[in-house]
Amino acid sequence: xxxxxxxxxxxxxxxxxxxxxxxxxxxxxxxxxxxxxxxxxxxxxxxxxxxxxxxxxxxxxxxxxxxxxxxxxxxxxxxxxxxxxxxxxxxxxxxxxxxxxxxxxxxxxxxxxxxxxxxxxxxxxxxxxxxxxxxxxxxxxxxxxxxxxxxxxxxxxxxxxxxxxxxxxxxxxxxxxxxxxxxxxxxxxxxxxxxxxxxxxxxxxxxxxxxxxxxxxxxxxxxxxxxxxxxxxxxxxxxxxxxxxxxxxxxxxxxxxxxxxxxxxxxxxxxxxxxxxxxxxxxxxxxxxxxxxxxxxxxxxxxxxxxxxxxxxxxxxxxxxxxxxxxxxxxxxxxxx
Amino acid sequence: xxxxxxxxxxxxxxxxxxxxxxxxxxxxxxxxxxxxxxxxxxxxxxxxxxxxxxxxxxxxxxxxxxxxxxxxxxxxxxxxxxxxxxxxxxxxxxxxxxxxxxxxxxxxxxxxxxxxxxxxxxxxxxxxxxxxxxxxxxxxxxxxxxxxxxxxxxxxxxxxxxxxxxxxxxxxxxxxxxxxxxxxxxxxxxxxxxxxxxxxxxxxxxxxxxxxxxxxxxxxxxxxxxxxxxxxxxxxxxxxxxxxxxxxxxxxxxxxxxxxxxxxxxxxxxxxxxxxxxxxxxxxxxxxxxxxxxxxxxxxxxxxxxxxxxxxxxxxxxxxxxxxxxxxxxxxxxxxxxxxxxxxxxxxxxxxxxxxxxxxxxxxxxxxxxxxxxxxxxxxxxxxxxxxxxxxxxxxxxxxxxxxxxxxxxxxxxxxxxxxxxxxxxxxxxxxxxxxxxxxxxxxxxxxxxxxxxxxxxxxxxxxxxxxxxxxxxxxxxxxxxxxxxxxxx
Numbered sequence: 162x163x164x165x166x167x168x169x170x171x172x173x174x175x176x177x178x179x180x181x182x183x184x185x186x187x188x189x190x191x192x193x194x195x196x197x198x199x200x201x202x203x204x205x206x207x208x209x210x211x212x213x214x215x216x217x218x219x220x221x222x223x224x225x226x227x228x229x230x231x232x233x234x235x236x237x238x239x240x241x242x243x244x245x246x247x248x249x250x251x252x253x254x255x256x257x258x259x260x261x262x263x264x265x266x267x268x269x270x271x272x273x274x275x276x277x278x279x280x281x282x283x284x285x286x287x288x289x290x291x292x293x294x295x296x297x298x299x300x301x302x303x304x305x306x307x308x309x310x311x312x313x314x315x316x317x318x319x320x321x322x323x324x325x326x327x328x329x330x331x332x333x334x335x336x337x338x339x340x341x342x343x344x345x346x347x348x349x350x351x352x353x354x355x356x357x358x359x360x361x362x363x364x365x366x367x368x369x370x371x372x373x374x375x376x377x378x379x380x381x382x383x384x385x386x387x388x389x390x391x392x393x394x395x396x397x398x399x400x401x402x403x404x405x406x407x408x409x410x411x412x413x414x415x416x417x418x419x420x421x422x423x424x425x426x427x428x429x430x431x432x433x434x435x436x437x438x439x440x441x442x443x444x445x446x447x448x449x450x451x452x453x454x455x456x457x458x459x460x461x462x463x464x465x466x467x468x469x470x471x472x473x474x475x476x477x478x479x480x481x482x483x484x485x486x487x488x489x490x491x492x493x494x495x496x497x498x
Numbered sequence: 499x500x501x502x503x504x505x506x507x508x509x510x511x512x513x514x515x516x517x518x519x520x521x522x523x524x525x526x527x528x529x530x531x532x533x534x535x536x537x538x539x540x541x542x543x544x545x546x547x548x549x550x551x552x553x554x555x556x557x558x559x560x561x562x563x564x565x566x567x568x569x570x571x572x573x574x575x576x577x578x579x580x581x582x583x584x585x586x587x588x589x590x591x592x593x594x595x596x597x598x599x600x601x602x603x604x605x606x607x608x609x610x611x612x613x614x615x616x617x618x619x620x621x622x623x624x625x626x627x628x629x630x631x632x633x634x635x636x637x638x639x640x641x642x643x644x645x646x647x648x649x650x651x652x653x654x655x656x657x658x659x660x661x662x663x664x665x666x667x668x669x670x671x672x673x674x675x676x677x678x679x680x681x682x683x684x685x686x687x688x689x690x691x692x693x694x695x696x697x698x699x700x701x702x703x704x705x706x707x708x709x710x711x712x713x714x715x716x717x718x719x720x721x722x723x724x725x726x727x728x729x730x731x732x733x734x735x736x737x738x739x740x741x742x743x744x745x746x747x748x749x750x751x752x753x754x755x756x757x758x759x760x761x762x763x764x765x766x767x768x769x770x771x772x773x774x775x776x777x778x779x780x781x782x783x784x785x786x787x788x789x790x791x792x793x794x795x796x797x798x799x800x801x802x803x804x805x806x807x808x809x810x811x812x813x814x815x816x817x818x819x820x821x822x823x824x825x826x827x828x829x830x831x832x833x834x835x836x837x838x839x840x841x842x843x844x845x846x847x848x849x850x851x852x853x854x855x856x857x858x859x860x861x862x863x864x865x866x867x868x869x870x871x872x873x874x875x876x877x878x879x880x881x882x883x884x885x886x887x888x889x890x891x892x893x894x895x896x897x898x899x900x901x902x903x904x905x906x907x908x909x910x911x912x913x914x915x916x917x918x919x920x921x922x923x924x925x926x927x928x929x930x931x932x933x934x935x936x937x938x939x940x941x942x943x944x945x946x947x948x949x950x951x952x953x954x955x956x957x958x959x960x961x962x963x964x965x966x967x968x969x970x971x972x973x974x975x976x977x978x979x980x981x982x983x984x985x986x987x988x
Binding site: 212213214216217219220223224226227228229230231232234235237238239240241242243245246248249252253255256257259260262263264267268269309310311312457458460461464465468469472473476479480483486487 | 558561562564565566568569570572573575576578579580581583584586587589590591592593594595597598599600601602603605606607609610611612613614616617618621661666668669670672927928929930931934937938941942945949952953956959960
């Protein structure tokens with residue numbers, strides 16, 4: 162195992178974690194088009210809160226997929242062909258979600274606008290749900306042959322563990338989005354978000370506990386890497402607990418938002434730590450793909466490392482600057498219809 | 499075996515369908531990015547509000563096409579893994595890295611700055627704001643560069659070595675990928691093609707609008723100026739596309755002779771030295787029997803193929819498809835015994851190539867006449883309604899040309915997915931079911947037809963409303979904070 166193979170495993174994990182932190186909240190905002198907004202002014206405020214940023218947030222997903230292709234082509238090939246239909250639903254959802262943000266404001270009637278806004282809410286749930294299912298199914302073991310081809314049946318994909326995984330990622334995104342609403346929007350939306358958070362934090366904690374239990378039965382994570390995995394589970398629960406306390410009791414906004422993002426990232430880190438050095442878990446351990454067997458050549462990894470070292474810092478600077486430009490609070494009842 | 503053929507056909511159909519659809523919107527948004535950037539730059543320089551209105555109005559069309567372009571591009575990023583897993587394994591080392599670089603270097607810049615551009619009209623000085631659209635536009639150009647570097651590798655693989663142990667191609671020279679001769683004929687051709695697409699789109703939409711406007715309407719000046727800017731960009735595009743297209747075809751003689759021979763309808767080798775006029779004739783019309791691969795009818799013009807293929811009035815020779823077939827059988831027969839033949843769909847390539855050439859020539863003339871009719875001194879263009887109709891209909895011509903170009907490029911590399919290295923039939927995912935592919939094909943098709951139709955419908959509505967609609971309605975998708983300020987005062 163070369164250093165660069167490990168580095169690239171970390172980079173791919175980082176991009177996925179960054180994606181869930183960033184697009185996590187705009188999925189959460191998207192779901193609020195149905196579950197929090199009461200009128201058109203609310204929905205306009207929700208759109209304004211993520212309008213300038215959601216597209217760049219999504220590029221983290223494209224980059225995560227692209228770097229998997231570049232650094233671990235055998236992983237990319239097995240995962241994407243093996244989880245065909247789920248990934249198809251994810252892509253389809255992203256297609257409708259992407260055009261919905263643009264189309265909604267051009268619709269001639271308010272009913273037409275609502276169609277797209279309902280689609281935003283639906284797809285904002287479906288994407289994290291199916292990504293959660295794909296990731297949990299990927300780590301719990303699937304029928305992979307010696308060539309790395311995955312041919313699984315319905316019950317390889319759909320288990321209590323993957324369903325909980327899917328719901329958990331969607332719920333965490335929703336909580337993250339509510340925290341973003343608390344941070345960025347003023348007025349009724351912000352107050353209703355607090356009420357919802359009050360009920361959802363305990364549900365989320367229960368879900369995390371259930372996830373931990375199922376993790377024990379459906380993966381070998383706790384058996385093989387007890388200390389790291391338990392530590393990460395504790396981090397996951399503690400960030401949620403602190404977030405709950407600060408958001409509800411102290412009515413803080415910034416720290417709970419960062420913590421709900423960290424919780425999403427903690428799940429990604431947990432899955433990647435548990436996977437390592439594998440990248441795809443096969444039912445037959447001999448067929449599991451690893452960072453060694455799935456990786457690109459040393460030369461390609463070197464080239465890609467240089468590209469990332471040059472590109473990512475610059476990217477981070479302008480993306481953060483963009484968030485700073487749009488830092489002010491949006492007042493929902495004052496946004497023009 | 500029967501099911502495998504099914505998978506291959508369905509996966510190829512999906513690639514063709516999604517790529518063609520994606521490539522309706524890619525040149526449209528890259529080109530519109532340039533048009534809008536130029537308009538906003540003119541606003542910064544001339545400080546005339548009409549140019550700001552132009553950038554904002556055509557910017558709406560740009561944003562609509564950009565949205566559809568982005569979401570249809572998502573499929574491109576992932577379908578290699580989904581439908582072409584064997585391909586991904588074989589060349590992921592090279593191809594994957596180019597795709598990843600595209601995302602890391604170009605997509606982040608495009609998506610961040612398009613957000614900044616569309617939401618901050620009232621917050622930044624014009625001189626700063628115009629930079630956002632330029633960065634977006636340049637970002638999309640850079641994205642084209644990397645994805646074409648990936649395609650160029652498929653057309654003309656360079657900078658690799660085969661690892662027999664892993665059974666795949668591996669990168670040995672990144673510089674060779676960037677210097678790939680194919681890339682540097684393809685990239686200028688695609689970029690100039692985007693200028694053609696957007697130029698004639700803006701001019702044509704303006705023409706349709708001028709047909710509707712009554713005499714003395716204040717919008718007339720807006721759309722006449724739009725036509726001028728758009729067509730100047732369009733002419734630069736057509737001229738560049740013709741020049742780079744000529745270069746591209748010329749280089750094909752050595753890189754992909756079968757593609758070149760099919761494009762020119764040459765089945766039997768033409769050797770100019772053995773001909774009386776010492777020159778190669780060019781087929782204006784040619785029909786090839788798709789079974790025997792023999793030309794059964796043609797109309798020839800003397801000298802022209804020497805001019806095109808030898809860049810001189812006489813001389814040169816063109817190896818015919820039948821001779822190339824024998825050559826390829828000898829060259830690849832042992833290693834790729836499963837490949838039946840190396841012929842490409844001759845008639846499609848032949849006519850697609852002519853569609854490009856004739857279309858470009860027609861557009862060039864149309865643009866010159868239109869600019870002349872739209873001179874400041876006269877109102878000629880307003881009275882010649884038939885001409886406005888032609889300009890409007892000409893919107894569709896670049897889209898047809900773009901599609902024809904990709905048909906030539908992609909069908910012309912048959913039977914290879916990576917030229918000379920990997921046959922298409924070896925590239926498909928073996929573990930994906932016919933049902934999965936069938937479902938995804940049908941749903942993608944319906945989805946694309948729907949969102950494409952809605953996009954066109956909404957763009958027409960934007961045009962109907964006109965550039966000054968917002969001043970009456972007072973609603974703008976732009977900066978939320980400036981709206982807050984207004985709302986606060988109210």
